[in-house]
Structure formats: C-alpha cells, structure tokens
Amino acid sequence: MLFNSAIFVFVFLPLVWIGYLLSLRLPWARAGIGWLGLASIFFYGYWNPAFVPLLLASILFNYGAGRLLDRSLWNGSAGRRKALLIGAIAANLAVLAYYKYANLLSSSVGALTGIATPVFDVLLPIGISFYTFTQIAYLADSYRAGKSEKSFSAYFLFVTFFPHLIAGPVLHHSEMMPQFLRDARRIAPAVVLEGLLFFACGLAKKVLIADSVAPTVNRVFLLAESNALGAVDSWFGALAYTTQIYFDFSGYSDMAVGLGLLFGIRLPLNFNSPYKSVSIIEFWRRWHMTLSRFLRDYLYIPLGGNRHGPLHRQVNLMLTMLLGGLWHGAAWTFVVWGGLHGAYLQVNHAWRRQVERSPRLQAGLARFPRAASLCFWALTFVAVVVAWVVFRAESFSGFAHMLEGMFLGSRTLDAGLVDARTAFYVCFGLLLAFLARNSQELFSGVSVRLTAPGGVLDRPFFHGARVGSLLFLVVSLTLISVSWGTNEFIYFNF
Amino acid sequence: MSSSTSTSERAPQLDLRRAGLWLLGALAGVLALLVLIELGLELLLPSVRGLHRDNPSSPAASARFVRNQEYSFAMGWDLRHKVRGKTNAMGFLSPYQFDAVAKPAVALFGDSFTEGEMLAYGESLAGQLEAQSGGAIVPLNFGLSGAALPHYLGMAREMGARFEFDAAVIVVVPGDYLEGFEEKEGLYSWGKPGSELISLVPAASRSRWKQIARESALVYYVRGNLKFNPATLFARPGQKACMPHALAAADRERLSRYVDALPRALRLDAGRIVLAVNTNTKDIYERVDRPRPVRDACPDVDALALAELRRLAAVRGMKVVEIGALLEQHYRAHRRLLDFRPVDPHWNDIATTLIAGGIVRELSLAGGPAKGRPALARTD
Numbered sequence: 001m002l003f004n005s006a007i008f009v010f011v012f013l014p015l016v017w018i019g020y021l022l023s024l025r026l027p028w029a030r031a032g033i034g035w036l037g038l039a040s041i042f043f044y045g046y047w048n049p050a051f052v053p054l055l056l057a058s059i060l061f062n063y064g065a066g067r068l069l070d071r072s073l074w075n076g077s078a079g080r081r082k083a084l085l086i087g088a089i090a091a092n093l094a095v096l097a098y099y100k101y102a103n104l105l106s107s108s109v110g111a112l113t114g115i116a117t118p119v120f121d122v123l124l125p126i127g128i129s130f131y132t133f134t135q136i137a138y139l140a141d142s143y144r145a146g147k148s149e150k151s152f153s154a155y156f157l158f159v160t161f162f163p164h165l166i167a168g169p170v171l172h173h174s175e176m177m178p179q180f181l182r183d184a185r186r187i188a189p190a191v192v193l194e195g196l197l198f199f200a201c202g203l204a205k206k207v208l209i210a211d212s213v214a215p216t217v218n219r220v221f222l223l224a225e226s227n228a229l230g231a232v233d234s235w236f237g238a239l240a241y242t243t244q245i246y247f248d249f250s251g252y253s254d255m256a257v258g259l260g261l262l263f264g265i266r267l268p269l270n271f272n273s274p275y276k277s278v279s280i281i282e283f284w285r286r287w288h289m290t291l292s293r294f295l296r297d298y299l300y301i302p303l304g305g306n307r308h309g310p311l312h313r314q315v316n317l318m319l320t321m322l323l324g325g326l327w328h329g330a331a332w333t334f335v336v337w338g339g340l341h342g343a344y345l346q347v348n349h350a351w352r353r354q355v356e357r358s359p360r361l362q363a364g365l366a367r368f369p370r371a372a373s374l375c376f377w378a379l380t381f382v383a384v385v386v387a388w389v390v391f392r393a394e395s396f397s398g399f400a401h402m403l404e405g406m407f408l409g410s411r412t413l414d415a416g417l418v419d420a421r422t423a424f425y426v427c428f429g430l431l432l433a434f435l436a437r438n439s440q441e442l443f444s445g446v447s448v449r450l451t452a453p454g455g456v457l458d459r460p461f462f463h464g465a466r467v468g469s470l471l472f473l474v475v476s477l478t479l480i481s482v483s484w485g486t487n488e489f490i491y492f493n494f
Numbered sequence: 495m496s497s498s499t500s501t502s503e504r505a506p507q508l509d510l511r512r513a514g515l516w517l518l519g520a521l522a523g524v525l526a527l528l529v530l531i532e533l534g535l536e537l538l539l540p541s542v543r544g545l546h547r548d549n550p551s552s553p554a555a556s557a558r559f560v561r562n563q564e565y566s567f568a569m570g571w572d573l574r575h576k577v578r579g580k581t582n583a584m585g586f587l588s589p590y591q592f593d594a595v596a597k598p599a600v601a602l603f604g605d606s607f608t609e610g611e612m613l614a615y616g617e618s619l620a621g622q623l624e625a626q627s628g629g630a631i632v633p634l635n636f637g638l639s640g641a642a643l644p645h646y647l648g649m650a651r652e653m654g655a656r657f658e659f660d661a662a663v664i665v666v667v668p669g670d671y672l673e674g675f676e677e678k679e680g681l682y683s684w685g686k687p688g689s690e691l692i693s694l695v696p697a698a699s700r701s702r703w704k705q706i707a708r709e710s711a712l713v714y715y716v717r718g719n720l721k722f723n724p725a726t727l728f729a730r731p732g733q734k735a736c737m738p739h740a741l742a743a744a745d746r747e748r749l750s751r752y753v754d755a756l757p758r759a760l761r762l763d764a765g766r767i768v769l770a771v772n773t774n775t776k777d778i779y780e781r782v783d784r785p786r787p788v789r790d791a792c793p794d795v796d797a798l799a800l801a802e803l804r805r806l807a808a809v810r811g812m813k814v815v816e817i818g819a820l821l822e823q824h825y826r827a828h829r830r831l832l833d834f835r836p837v838d839p840h841w842n843d844i845a846t847t848l849i850a851g852g853i854v855r856e857l858s859l860a861g862g863p864a865k866g867r868p869a870l871a872r873t874d
Contacts, residue, residue, distance in 0.1 A: 006727045212572070215836050222783055223829055415829040421574050460512040464519025465526075472524045476531075480571040482727060483720040485836060 001046045003255045004481040033153045040160035051125035062135040063155050066148030085143045096132045104330040127166040138173045154180045163259035167491040169270045169290035179265050187264040190447035195261025196470045197443045202254030203477045209429045210248035211487045213240045216422040224401040227413040234405030236418045241392045242385050243429040252489045254439045275433040278376040280344040295324050318342040328494045337391040535711035556652050558680045559585020567611045570837040592634050599632035603646040604665030608637030617843035622850030642673035644692040648682030650759040662760045667772040671799035691751050741798045753806045764811035768856050773818030775833045782826050813856045820852045
C-alpha cells in the first residue's frame with residue numbers, strides 16, 4: 001500500500017487511527033500495540049500477501065535470537081555468544097542475499113566465466129532491506145547491551161510499524177521501545193496537528209514536485225540507454241533526477257514522520273537540507289541520516305573506524321560506502337555510486353587535512369569565507385549530481401551516454417526532452433532545496449507553540465479550521481496523486 | 495456541594511461547546527479552501543471549463559451540442575497545454591460553419607482523439623487533413639469525446655441525411671467496440687440482440703443545481719483534469735492475467751451489419767470511406783524502447799472485434815489506414831512522443847500530422863485543392 005494512494009489515505013489510515021484511539025481506552029495496556037501490529041501486517045500484506053510469512057518468520061527468528069543472546073549472557077561462554085550473534089546476522093544476510101542479490105551474483109559469475117548461470121525466479125519482497133537492517137541493528141545492540149526486548153508485541157511493532165516498514169527511516173531499537181511501551185491513553189491534539197503538517201508537506205513534495213518531474217527523468221534515462229544525448233538534455237535529466245529523488249525520498253520520510261506522530265510516535269528524522277551541504281562529509285550527515293547512522297554504527301565502527309591509522313580508515317570508509325551502495329539495489333551501478341561517494345569522502349578528508357596543515361590555506365579561506373563556501377557548495381552539489389546519474393542509470397552504457405552528453409555534449413538524438421513546465425519544477429524544487437527551511441525547521445516546534453497559553457489549542461474554532469483545511473489539502477493532493485497513476489516512491493525498490 | 499455539582503454539570507457543556515466550535519472551524523476551513531480554489535480556477539487561471547452538452551429532449555444526438563460555445567482546455571493538475579476555442583453553429587469543434595461549406599466535403603467521425611479538444615485547430619487531425627491536402631479536403635469534424643463505434647454510425651446517419659459528403663474518415667480506437675455497449679447518455683450504443691443495430695441513449699435530465707454543480711470549475715477540474723473516477727479510485731495497480739477470448743457469432747454479425755450500414759448512412763461508395771485504426775501509443779513506446787522477447791499475444795474481445803472490423807471493411811472495399819504503423823515508424827526514427835503522456839494519452843500535433851498524411855494518401859487527394867472546388871470561408 002502506498003502512502004499516496006486513495007486506499008491508504010481514505011480508508012486504511014482513518015480506520016487504523018480511529019481504531020487506535022479506541023484501543024487506547026481499553027483496559028489492556030497492550031491493546032494499542034496489538035492493533036497497530038495487526039494493521040501493519042495488513043498494510044504489508046496488501047501489496048503481496050505471499051511475503052507476509054517471510055516477514056513473520058524474520059521477526060520470530062530475530063526475537064528468538066535476541067532472547068537467546070540474553071540467556072547466553074548468563075549461561076554460555078563469550079565465544080558461544082559471539083558465534084550466536086554472527087550466526088543470526090549471517091542468517092539475516094543470507095535471506096537478504098537470496099532475495100535481493102542471487103541474480104546479480106549469478107549473472108556476474110556468468111559474465112566473468114562465460115558459463116551459463118541460472119536465473120532465479122525470485123521477486124524482491126518489498127521493504128526487506130529495511131526490516132533486515134533494523135533487526136540486525138537490534139541483534140548487535142542486544143549483544144552489546146546484554147539486554148534484549150522481552151515484550152514480543154512491542155518487538156513485533158518495532159519491526160512492522162507501517163510508517164517505517166517499507167522504506168525506513170531505519171530505526172534504532174532504543175529510541176522506539178520506550179515510546180511503544182509507555183502507558184499512553186491519548187494522543188495530544190498538538191502532536192496530531194504536527195503529524196498532519198508533516199504528512200501534508202511530504203505528500204506535497206512527492207505529488208507536486210517529484211511526480212511532476214518523474215516523466216522527464218524516466219524518458220531521459222531511458223533514451224540514454226541506447227543514445228548519446230546533447231549537453232542540455234543530459235544536464236536537464238541529471239538535475240531533474242536530483243530534484244526528483246530528494247523530493248520523493250524526503251517527501252516519503254516526512255510522511256513517515258507525520259504518520260508516526262498521528263499515533264503519538266516520534267520517528268527519527270532522515271533529512272536535513274542535504275543540498276545545502278558545503279562538503280560531501282556534511283552531505284552524508286544530512287542525507288538519509290538514519291542509514292548513515294546505521295552504516296557508521298554497525299559497519300564502519302565495527303570494521304575499525306578510524307582507530308587503526310589513516311590508511312585503515314580510508315579502506316574502512318570505502319568499504320562502508322561500497323556496501324552502502326550495494327544495499328540500495330542489486331546492480332553494479334549502485335556499487336559504483338557508493339564507490340564514487342567513497343572517493344569523494346577520501347578527497348574531502350584529504351582536503352581537510354591539507355587545510356589543517358596549511359596556515360596559508362586557512363588564511364586564504366578566512367579572507368573570502370562566502371566565496372569559499374559558495375565554491376565548496378557548488379563543487380559538492382555537482383559531485384552529488386554526477387553520482388546520482390550512475391545511481392539512476394539502468395546500466396553502465398546509460399551512465400556513459402549521460403556523462404558523454406553532460407561533459408562532451410555528444411548527441412545522436414534530438415527527442416525534445418526539455419520542456420518549460422518540467423524546467424520550472426526543477427528550478428523551483430532546487431531553489432526550495434537550496435534556500436528554504438526544511439520540514440523539521442518549519443514544524444518541529446509547532447506542538448510547543450500550539451500548546452502555549454493563548455495558542456491555537458485554546459481557540460477551538462481556529463484549531464478546527466487548521467485541521468479541516470489540512471485534511472482538505474491531504475485529500476486534494478491524494479486526488480492529484482491518483483491522477484498520475486501509479487507513482488511508487490523511489491526507495492520502495494530498495 | 496452546590497458549587498461542585500454545578501462545575502461537574504458545566505464541564506461537559508463546555509466540552510460540547512468546544513467540540514462544536516472545533517467542528518464549525520473544520521467545516522469553515524474546508525469551505526474556505528473550496529471557495530478559494532473555485533475562484534482561483536474561475537478567475538486567476540484561464541477557465542478550465544471545457545465542452546459540455548445540453549440535455550434536450552430531441553431524439554437526435556447532434557441536437558445536444560452547445561452552439562457557439564467558448565471553451566478552454568488544459569490538462570493535468572497544473573493546467574498544462576492550454577487551448578481556447580469556440581464551437582461552430584452546430585456545436586462542433588471547427589472554425590468552419592458546416593452549413594456554409596461548399597459541398598461536397600469529407601466527414602470525420604471518431605472520439606476525443608478526432609474531436610481534438612486538446613489541440614488548436616491547426617494541430618488537430620481535421621486541421622492537419624486540411625493543411626496536408628492543400629485545402630482539397632474540407633473536414634467536417636463530428637468527433638465527440640466518449641463516443642464509440644455505434645455513435646459513429648448514428649452520427650453518420652444524422653449527418654449523412656444533412657450533408658453530401660465526398661468521402662468519410664472513421665477513426666477507430668482501442669476500446670471502441672466494447673465501449674459501444676456502455677449506455678452513455680445522449681450517445682448511440684449497440685442495440686439489443688435481434689433489434690436495431692444501434693440505439694440512442696436518452697440524455698439525462700438534471701436539476702438546475704446539479705447542472706450548476708456539474709459546470710463548476712472545481713467539479714470540471716476534478717473530473718477532467720484529475721480524471722477522478724470513483725470506480726477506479728481504489729483499483730489496485732498491476733497487470734491482469736491473460737484470459738483467452740473469442741468472438742461470438744453475435745459479435746461477428748453485429749460488425750458485419752455495421753460495415754454494411756456505414757456506406758448507406760453516408761450515401762457513399764465503400765471505396766470513399768477510410769477506416770483509420772489507432773493503437774495504444776504506450777504499446778509503441780514499450781515495443782521500441784524496451785524490446786522484450788515476444789510473448790504470446792493475448793487479445794481481448796475488443797481487440798478481436800476491431801481486427802474483424804478491419805477485415806470486413808477491407809473486404810467491402812473500404813480503405814484501411816493502420817495508424818499504429820505510421821506512428822511506430824516515426825517514433826523508431828526520432829523518439830519524439832506522440833501524445834501528452836503521462837498526463838494525457840491523446841495525440842499531439844506530431845501524431846496528427848503523421849495520421850493526416852496517411853489518410854490523405856489513401857484518399858489520393860494530396861497535391862493541392864481539387865479543381866473547381868469553391869474556397870471555404872473560415873469564421874474564426
């Protein structure tokens with residue numbers, strides 16, 4: 001079920017929300033958790049019920065593994081405990097590898113050896129990367145802290161909670177469990193309004209900007225598969241995709257945060273105006289923040305991080321980015337994307353070291369701070385745009401054609417790809433991304449302001465008017481979304 | 495005691511009042527936005543009100559068209575590709591007054607693709623037919639959005655009785671056979687088995703308020719631009735499994751009667767009738783852009799019926815233009831879109847130019863105006 005579909009907005013969400021409010025009034029403390037868990041499984045199964053057993057098995061397995069890790073802390077040896085953790089993580093990765101990477105591996109072996117390799121008839125279960133990573137993090141935390149989750153219903157909801165199940169944010173067990181387990185009997189109206197604001201803003205980002213540029217992006221990258229394009233067409237396509245992916249994924253993340261708030265749950269933020277970054281290091285602190293956190297805490301640091309000297313750090317960083325790239329999809333283009341960002345980060349770190357060592361450079365940068373920032377911002381943005389090209393390209397030949405068009409201006413095709421309307425959306429979207437305040441800057445303090453004495457909550461008419469107009473906006477945006485036909489979120493594929 | 499009682503009694507009243515105010519506020523918020531959008535669509539943006547039909551009691555379908563009606567058209571949520579125009583004195587989309595046309599002329603029947611509301615006249619199929627024939631073809635465009643095969647025949651009868659045609663072009667699109675069974679108000683649909691081949695569905699009579707609501711910019715926008723359809727609102731995306739179909743004897747008989755009835759209705763020899771058969775441009779893009787191993791074709795009843803219609807038309811001596819082939823050839827060479835997808839599937843001016851070229855060739859009328867034909871007076 002898509003967050004921008006009519007069935008979700010008009011049927012599923014209102015029913016689940018009302019049901020949740022009623023369940024909070026029941027005498028059983030866990031009724032709300034149970035209701036949300038059931039609703040989340042329905043949400044997941046609506047797409048393809050065949051994958052529900054896999055999700056349930058994964059939850060049971062990891063819950064059991066967590067409990068065993070707990071028990072072995074007292075009964076077993078440290079070695080046995082570590083083996084248990086490694087075994088459990090390996091099992092998770094094996095399932096992910098089978099569903100996501102089996103065909104990539106098979107075709108790559110075939111291409112390298114010339115042997116006819118089998119093609120596996122597997123369909124990628126939606127959200128598998130997200131729920132697998134969430135649970136691997138949980139196992140690692142349980143191992144470190146020596147304390148796993150005792151409540152199965154809370155653990156079940158932690159994994160399946162529908163606002164994050166399909167495309168994140170990647171949750172941290174410790175930040176969610178206290179929220180699920182608190183004895184809440186109502187949801188504060190201010191939090192609901194804040195949730196509605198986030199949800200409407202995310203839906204607007206998705207429907208009005210991301211979906212409006214998507215047709216041009218699709219055409220440019222499709223035609224680039226077999227043709228060299230002109231410089232204008234290629235840059236236009238690359239910038240359009242840069243706009244689309246930001247508004248699509250940050251729109252999704254805003255909607256997820258908003259949905260969480262509607263149920264009184266605060267999900268972690270995933271974006272913080274990444275295109276305002278003046279370095280790649282900063283970009284990765286602002287883009288898909290929960291994945292960056294996961295990669296840092298569960299891959300980069302366990303690999304050794306920066307603890308064994310600069311060379312090791314560079315290797316660890318590159319490995320982390322390559323695997324982070326591969327996590328996005330079963331194609332070597334994603335690995336190259338990760339590698340490209342790994343290389344950018346190496347250059348960025350080297351430059352920082354150089355600046356730290358050179359007083360002349362420091363003085364030069366301090367003399368023209370604005371110009372320097374502008375140059376760094378432009379350089380970072382172009383680097384990100386180029387990397388998005390390989391991320392979006394369906395093959396290396398498509399990537400090569402796009403680069404050829406962008407930097408050499410080759411052209412074999414004049415298919416009229418640039419249109420004024422899409423150009424407007426790209427410019428408008430990028431200006432918003434560069435200059436405007438982001439969703440959390442706009443809405444995060446709303447609930448505090450609303451509940452302040454004399455705030456809107458004290459004036460029911462105005463509070464009602466706000467909620468009414470927001471609901472109308474959500475309905476209108478959903479109708480626009482439906483008029484586009486099927487427009488999945490980009491990260492649903494990962 | 496009394497004070498505590500009065501407090502506990504007052505508390506729920508206070509809540510009720512707050513709840514009432516809240517609800518009132520919510521309604522006011524919705525209403526304010528509704529009015530704002532309606533005003534915005536009516537005043538700030540070009541009018542989005544397209545063509546609408548009257549609901550008269552006349553037994554003729556052509557009597558429903560609103561004469562000399564100014565209209566504008568824009569597609570998509572953001573009102574792109576704006577077109578303004580005015581219907582002629584018969585209510586059709588043409589800069590010509592058909593009654594003033596120096597006879598004979600070429601009749602053009604079809605649905606919204608032929609009507610061309612989303613194109614300026616010069617870009618539409620009718621305009622392109624005129625341009626590419628160097629004025630030799632005088633197209634009387636009877637295309638109508640939502641029409642299907644039975645309506646083309648019905649209009650052919652009505653207009654054939656009124657005008658003397660030199661030739662006729664019937665543009666058939668996928669879905670035209672099965673859609674003919676849908677009883678759309680004011681349009682001809684297939685008749686019941688054993689009765690007339692086609693029958694006119696009476697136009698619905700609406701109350702004044704319903705008509706006003708129907709004609710509001712917001713309602714038009716939601717229905718037209720957002721393509722709102724309650725029946726498909728909750729439809730799940732995905733391909734349907736292939737169900738093997740076959741044409742029934744009744745279908746074959748219906749189609750046979752149809753091709754026999756057309757020349758009679760138009761008072762033309764079959765050789766002066768061109769059947770232009772459209773295909774889905776999406777399929778063309780798929781074939782060219784993403785060549786895949788050929789799967790077994792899975793035609794539905796409609797596709798089988800249109801294939802049969804094509805065959806029968808050729809047997810009767812009508813000329814058949816395969817629009818799909820014309821469009822695919824061009825797309826393969828240039829990769830330029832032939833429509834407004836994904837916002838709207840209708841042809842753009844590239845497609846109408848190609849199709850008109852194919853039709854003109856079939857009519858053997860290219861190369862300038864026919865000798866002795868009086869010039870037409872345009873009324874725009």
